[in-house]
Amino acid sequence: MASNSDQQSMDVNYIARLARMNLDALEARQFQTQMDGIVDYVRQLSELDVEGVEPTAHAAPIQNVFREDLAQPGLTQEQALANAPAQSGGQFIVPKIVE
Amino acid sequence: MSAARYEAVIGLEVHVQLKTRSKMFCGCATSFGAEPNTNVCPVCLGYPGTMPVMNREAIRLTVLSGLMLGCRINPRSKFDRKSYFYPDMPKNYQITQYDQPLCLGGGVEIEGASGLATVPLTRIHLEEDVAKNMHFATCSGVDFNRAGSPLMEIVSEPAMHTPEQAVAYLQGLKQTLMYAGVSDCNLEEGNMRCDVNVSLRPVGATALGTKAELKNLNSFKSVLLALRAEIGRQEQLLREGGRVVQETRRWDVEAGATFLMRTKEDAHDYRYFPEPDLMPVVLSEQQIAEWARGLPETPRQRRARFASEYSLPEYDARVLAADKAVGDYFEAAARGSKAPKIVSNWVMTEMLRRLGETGQEIAAVQITPAALAELVELTEAGAINSNTARELFGELFANGGSPRALVEARGLAQVSDSGALQALVDQAIRENAKSAEDFRGGKAVALKFLTGQVMRLSRGKANPQLAAQLLEERLKK
Numbered sequence: 360m361a362s363n364s365d366q367q368s369m370d371v372n373y374i375a376r377l378a379r380m381n382l383d384a385l386e387a388r389q390f391q392t393q394m395d396g397i398v399d400y401v402r403q404l405s406e407l408d409v410e411g412v413e414p415t416a417h418a419a420p421i422q423n424v425f426r427e428d429l430a431q432p433g434l435t436q437e438q439a440l441a442n443a444p445a446q447s448g449g450q451f452i453v454p455k456i457v458e
Numbered sequence: 459m460s461a462a463r464y465e466a467v468i469g470l471e472v473h474v475q476l477k478t479r480s481k482m483f484c485g486c487a488t489s490f491g492a493e494p495n496t497n498v499c500p501v502c503l504g505y506p507g508t509m510p511v512m513n514r515e516a517i518r519l520t521v522l523s524g525l526m527l528g529c530r531i532n533p534r535s536k537f538d539r540k541s542y543f544y545p546d547m548p549k550n551y552q553i554t555q556y557d558q559p560l561c562l563g564g565g566v567e568i569e570g571a572s573g574l575a576t577v578p579l580t581r582i583h584l585e586e587d588v589a590k591n592m593h594f595a596t597c598s599g600v601d602f603n604r605a606g607s608p609l610m611e612i613v614s615e616p617a618m619h620t621p622e623q624a625v626a627y628l629q630g631l632k633q634t635l636m637y638a639g640v641s642d643c644n645l646e647e648g649n650m651r652c653d654v655n656v657s658l659r660p661v662g663a664t665a666l667g668t669k670a671e672l673k674n675l676n677s678f679k680s681v682l683l684a685l686r687a688e689i690g691r692q693e694q695l696l697r698e699g700g701r702v703v704q705e706t707r708r709w710d711v712e713a714g715a716t717f718l719m720r721t722k723e724d725a726h727d728y729r730y731f732p733e734p735d736l737m738p739v740v741l742s743e744q745q746i747a748e749w750a751r752g753l754p755e756t757p758r759q760r761r762a763r764f765a766s767e768y769s770l771p772e773y774d775a776r777v778l779a780a781d782k783a784v785g786d787y788f789e790a791a792a793r794g795s796k797a798p799k800i801v802s803n804w805v806m807t808e809m810l811r812r813l814g815e816t817g818q819e820i821a822a823v824q825i826t827p828a829a830l831a832e833l834v835e836l837t838e839a840g841a842i843n844s845n846t847a848r849e850l851f852g853e854l855f856a857n858g859g860s861p862r863a864l865v866e867a868r869g870l871a872q873v874s875d876s877g878a879l880q881a882l883v884d885q886a887i888r889e890n891a892k893s894a895e896d897f898r899g900g901k902a903v904a905l906k907f908l909t910g911q912v913m914r915l916s917r918g919k920a921n922p923q924l925a926a927q928l929l930e931e932r933l934k935k
Contacts, residue, residue: 377727379543416732422740428478428515431485433499449494450599453545
């Protein structure tokens with residue numbers, strides 16, 4: 360699903376950009392090596408014969424875990440904003456969103 | 459190239475807030491208009507370590523919507539994480555459905571220039587709504603009350619070609635969802651939001667052109683105007699030998715034009731992957747059938763029923779059933795009436811005209827369905843004439859009340875007693891000797907004028923047919 364998932368190695372600079380991280384050249388090289396190592400390790404899975412096995416995101420055969428539609432009290436406004444770096448009029452205040 | 463004629467291809471993504479009591483993955487209330495950040499908890503604030511639990515009702519309402527729109531219900535669906543960075547989503551991912559949505563296919567019936575047509579749907583999936591951002595001069599505010607509310611995304615195929623079709627699609631979709639009772643579908647209040655994709659291609663071509671996505675469309679009118687402006691912009695660009703770039707554009711009501719928000723270069727890479735904290739949803743045929751039993755009437759079914767049950771012409775049934783609230787009103791008035799077609803006439807003409815003029819909702823009008831039924835009964839019984847009835851309707855529309863009581867209090871009852879009318883007939887002939895002469899001389903229209911005079915003398919209360927009849931008898935003597 361990811362745009363470059365079919366590539367042999369991970370593009371660390373691209374991943375860093377997606378994660379809004381600034382890497383210098385040394386870090387980029389370092390992480391590239393480590394990430395390639397991880398991907399290589401996980402690649403061992405491709406040696407398995409999974410012919411006829413349904414893809415799944417979960418190992419446990421559990422489904423339909425629901426809750427009933429009942430409203431419950433949550434946090435008070437004061438509690439919700441307790442950790443906010445800035446607040447005004449009951450809202451979290453963040454740097455101006457440019458988009 | 460410049461001589462080519464272009465055809466627009468339009469697809470819509472509509473987000474609809476579901477009418478549940480609690481949010482999609484936590485128990486916070488979904489009520490609107492509350493003080494900022496008062497319907498929140500660690501789950502919808504995106505705290506690390508919290509776990510989402512699915513609201514069964516949101517699943518049911520989405521399936522219900524799918525059934526109303528003729529979708530196939532996916533026997534197995536799942537939720538995924540869509541990664542992005544924006545202050546409306548502190549987890550940095552939105553829980554949504556990527557490759558296994560709840561509903562597939564289906565369609566929305568629209569009324570087009572050439573009769574009824576169906577706009578096919580691609581899918582309907584369920585996701586969590588995000589927080590609301592407010593923009594100030596130097597900073598932005600975030601209110602999480604809306605964050606985590608169940609949101610249905612309904613995606614159409616790129617199958618529409620004119621702005622008018624897109625609006626008809628939205629109206630048809632809204633009505634079906636209103637019939638289903640799954641959402642309030644109010645664009646202004648943001649519980650129905652829509653993004654529009656539009657591209658142009660030379661007439662006759664089958665490949666799609668490069669599309670632009672339009673945002674900030676919070677009314678049907680905005681959709682119409684934004685599409686007209688954007689189609690115009692793309693057409694001019696192509697005619698001048700340019701090419702359309704894939705980009706997101708923002709509709710600016712004031713300027714009446716669309717403006718660039720972002721191009722494909724900075725398009726998002728959402729890195730979808732399965733939500734590990736939620737197990738799949740598996741719906742058995744039995745479960746779907748059980749929900750389907752509680753399925754409300756669709757606009758199409760109601761149209762057919764109105765036509766047969768109330769012996770209405772197809773046209774009336776279509777107008778009345780097009781809007782659920784209008785249909786409800788009609789039915790409440792017609793159910794106890796001996797003349798449903800007359801009730802239909804009132805609703806389709808006087809009522810819709812006045813609603814249009816005053817911008818009122820039919821569900822909130824002063825004139826009750828019972829009062830309208832009574833008004834129809836009074837005219838049908840000949841107790842009041844049609845002019846009086848129209849005046850009374852205006853009065854009832856503005857102030858409410860009982861037509862029968864108004865007729866009695868104001869002495870508006872139609873005079874159908876020939877004895878009482880005879881004097882007025884004689885007076886009209888006396889005062890308009892010339893017209894009486896004309897009629898005797900063979901000018902049939904003179905009778906209309908004289909009847910009008912009798913009506914005037916009776917202050918509108920005379921039975922016009924009887925007045926004309928008496929005049930004719932008198933003049934032919």
